[in-house]
Amino acid sequence: MENSTVKYGKLPTVRVTAPSGAQAVVSLYGGHLLSWKTADGQERLFFSEKSALDGSRAIRGGVPVIFPQFAARGTGMRHGFARVSNWHLTETGTHADAAFARFVLTDEWLEPEVAAAWPHKFKLVLDVVVRADDIRLSLTVHNTGEAPFEFSGALHTYFLVDELGKVRIDGVQEGEFAITDKYDHIYFGVEGPLALRSGHGTLKLEQEGFPDAVIWNPGAADAAALVDMGDEEYDRFVCIEPATIAPRTLAPEESWRGWHIITAVPAE
Numbered sequence: 001m002e003n004s005t006v007k008y009g010k011l012p013t014v015r016v017t018a019p020s021g022a023q024a025v026v027s028l029y030g031g032h033l034l035s036w037k038t039a040d041g042q043e044r045l046f047f048s049e050k051s052a053l054d055g056s057r058a059i060r061g062g063v064p065v066i067f068p069q070f071a072a073r074g075t076g077m078r079h080g081f082a083r084v085s086n087w088h089l090t091e092t093g094t095h096a097d098a099a100f101a102r103f104v105l106t107d108e109w110l111e112p113e114v115a116a117a118w119p120h121k122f123k124l125v126l127d128v129v130v131r132a133d134d135i136r137l138s139l140t141v142h143n144t145g146e147a148p149f150e151f152s153g154a155l156h157t158y159f160l161v162d163e164l165g166k167v168r169i170d171g172v173q174e175g176e177f178a179i180t181d182k183y184d185h186i187y188f189g190v191e192g193p194l195a196l197r198s199g200h201g202t203l204k205l206e207q208e209g210f211p212d213a214v215i216w217n218p219g220a221a222d223a224a225a226l227v228d229m230g231d232e233e234y235d236r237f238v239c240i241e242p243a244t245i246a247p248r249t250l251a252p253e254e255s256w257r258g259w260h261i262i263t264a265v266p267a268e
């Protein structure tokens with residue numbers, strides 16, 4: 001099936017469709033995966049009904065790319081500038097059973113004030129590969145300058161669930177657990193794979209390159225305070241985010257790459 005360019009609100013996006021019908025929609029603003037449907041037509045990602053869709057602020061839902069700073073752990077923009085910058089599509093196509101697309105962000109395309117605040121030469125590459133029951137996201141960071149820089153990064157994945165109280169997460173240090181209210185925890189050095197069980201079935205979450213995983217849900221009170229999230233929406237997602245939290249130094253011409261591979265596990 002053809003890959004195509006579509007609009008999501010005012011955001012230009014790219015839709016890739018695998019021969020099985022599985023689909024991903026990626027916004028150029030943020031290099032941000034907005035929707036992922038497996039071949040059975042099931043949407044797997046949460047997207048807030050109150051999310052901005054005009055590029056005026058970060059998108060709430062899907063998979064924000066976090067770079068070069070995680071949350072407020074640094075002096076720069078919260079969660080970095082990648083999620084609020086305009087990326088370019090450089091490749092798209094289908095190959096055998098997969099559809100793929102490549103998105104790139106370099107320092108040359110940053111808003112001047114953003115580039116001034118983080119004056120390093122870099123190239124970020126986000127690869128998205130969709131097959132019937134899985135999606136592979138990879139984030140590559142290249143240092144294209146002549147001086148080293150430090151960064152943190154994450155793929156801040158918002159998984160759609162039917163009811164937070166029924167969610168079970170497995171694979172981090174504490175074994176299987178449930179989330180009943182606000183939850184915000186960084187697991188350093190996860191071994192993986194993780195599993196997310198909800199009324200929408202089980203997803204296997206594998207990560208490579210990213211040493212850490214962040215698990216987040218704002219709970220009812222914090223969700224109500226977020227302008228871009230409906231009061232009840234906290235009940236419909238959990239974020240499980242492969243991350244590299246401790247600042248990582250990249251020398252000139254060096255690259256780092258992290259993967260997130262998400263697979264829908266068939267019901268037994």
Ligand SMILES: O=P(O)(O)OC[C@H]1O[C@H](O)[C@H](O)[C@@H](O)[C@@H]1O
Pocket residue numbers: 058071078079184185214215216239241
């Ligand atoms: O509201 P945002 O800037 O998108 O951040 C959303 C969340 O991201 C991460 O999961 C952090 O661990 C949380 O502390 C944070 O609240």
